Amino acid sequence: MSVNSLGFDRAPENTRVVVAMSGGVDSSVTAALLKDQGYDVVGITLQLYDHGVAVQKKGACCAGQDIHDARRVAEAIGIPHYVLDYESRFKDQVMEEFADSYIRGETPIPCVRCNQTVKFKDLLATARDLGADCMATGHYVQRTLGGSGKAQLTRAVDLGRDQSYFLFTTTQEQLDFLRFPLGGMEKPEVRALAETYGLTVADKPDSQDICFVPEGRYVDVIERLRPGALEAGEIVDLDGNVLGHHEGIIRYTIGQRRGLGIGGVTDPLYVVKLDPANKRVIVGPKEALDTRAIAVKDVNWLGEPVGADGIEVLARVRSTRPPVPATLRLGDNGDAMLELHDPEAGVSPGQAAVFYDGDRVLGGGWIAKTVSADKRLAAI
Template sequence: MSGGTDSSAAAAMLVDQGYEVIGLTAHMWKDGSRCCSLEDVERARKVCSYLDIRHYVVNAQEIFTDKIVDPFVEAYAAGRTPSPCIYCNSFVKFGFLVDRALQLNCDYLATGHYAGVEKQADGKYHLLSAKDPNKDQSYFLHRLNQKQLAFLLFPLADLPKPEVKAYSKERGLPIVPRGESQDLCFIEEGRLAEFVEQRDPSVVKKGEIHDPDGNVVGHHNGLHRFTVGQRGKLGIALGERMYVKRLDKENNVVEVAPRPGVMQVACALDEVHWISGDEPEGELRCEVRPRYRSNGALANVRFAGGGKADVVFDEPQFALTPGQAAVFYKDGEVLGGGWIDEAS
């Protein structure tokens, strides 16, 4: 529980359904962050007090630093764009907290995520998209396994956000509204580059910016300040809109190109994970989302063994970004996904 609308509403709904509910909050990071600070602990405590349920706070700072923050910095230092929320769900929210819930003799762990889980006729648990496409968070959960899914409840799976807000208001939950920022919860807004530099000063390294012909058109102060697909804040003026096409770590070069030059039809994936636990045979035809806000695009997924796969899209995609996740969907179900290693 973070004390926000979604986790508070999920707890209240379960209380209303007759469950014995325990509030569990992980303190993951320092004050001033979002979603994992002492401020959230106090917000969650107020909601639990209102619902008359027990509230426990667990210290997750060590695992959060080791599994989320340090790899995040390492990825940026390597010229990649990481997805820390996916790692956090795998290792902290549905790893560390599941262990704590079991220690409290709980039968389930419930969260305010917008996603669905269902045990089907094959005896396996399936991860489903939320009914509200604008809030669906199943993309961030694609690395969960059968053991985790069997222990999870998602009370908001079938509800649109406006209904959740209306329920919270009607229920009188003592929630202090705050904006839904797209920035990372453990970094102050607009200070990503500074955060990375503080934890790894070696990333501050001057380099060149090259156009599609290899001409030097500008300079930069570190690859961590850029991401593939970025258009603004490039510090160059070439008479047409330019986007970051590639971050060349070996030569410390930012490559830029017009939008057509950043369109790609294929990408190689590493550490591919299947929710069922079984890799499909042959080639998979499905929708692939190469980023969270993507609607998904039809593609063929070819398995290369060793957790590797190649994705070939029917239509070119914008800025397939190394370090981001490509997630496989079919008929509203999440099958799995992998990390984009290289695009072409």
């Protein structure tokens, strides 16, 4: 018997696949496509935070309306559908870390933490419990097989939609179990399929916000989770001169220009560093945002770990930017140092650094510290 489209040597109807359904067009098309191909499909949607609040929320995944949409799609295509209450584990594993990260002066990526914990750990375990042969998601990323037959993670065909940056924490064991049917498609093709299948979500807008941050007001979330976290302090320049005062460093992010709360300055100033220990926001000219090296912690490898001599890679240090040339070296403790061939602006601790060999993801980790190209900032 020939291997089916999901890589199993059995008929599709004898292959059970759990689809993580967020209620959006991508995961809905994933479920409909696999059902159309004859697979034994089970849909699962996660309730991740307060349903009463979620019903009123637009532009975010896993909200009340999205759960309703996922259920309607499952009914329309004729598959069983379950809603799992993961609210407490989502709060513990994603929201709490989000708040703590901002307090540490970082800029976190909760969507990566969600994939790392709730989705690709807890949900994946549930899929196995349901007897699934694999779990499929609507992510725009490709799973390919290398020469050794080992599963690899590679960028999507639609590079404008590629989500490999957000999946760098995926382990080899998880990747062996996961499937990404949309990785070889472009977004217009996916929406056209949604129309073909008659899905009610065909024209549904893509999610823009972090699901638990209403209208981007992350400070409100942090204040609720960490009362008293807003500690006032000074806004200083690169020479330590006090230019103003702030009401909490969590209100500021690296690269921010507007809303700094300082006056009487002729040249534009940007947030170039956050100093939580001294409750200081450090500002400087645009060129002070340039980063030449990055210390990376908690590295996850999908390729072979690099040796002490290092290797040349393409590194992605922001989700909205393309990969850039860099040299990657492994430290004694398993962490890594990334030396950028050309400085990148606005790199922030708490974000991710993902390493590529062409389109293949070699691994990635969390940005622990940045080394500025500006000697004055490097000395602070």
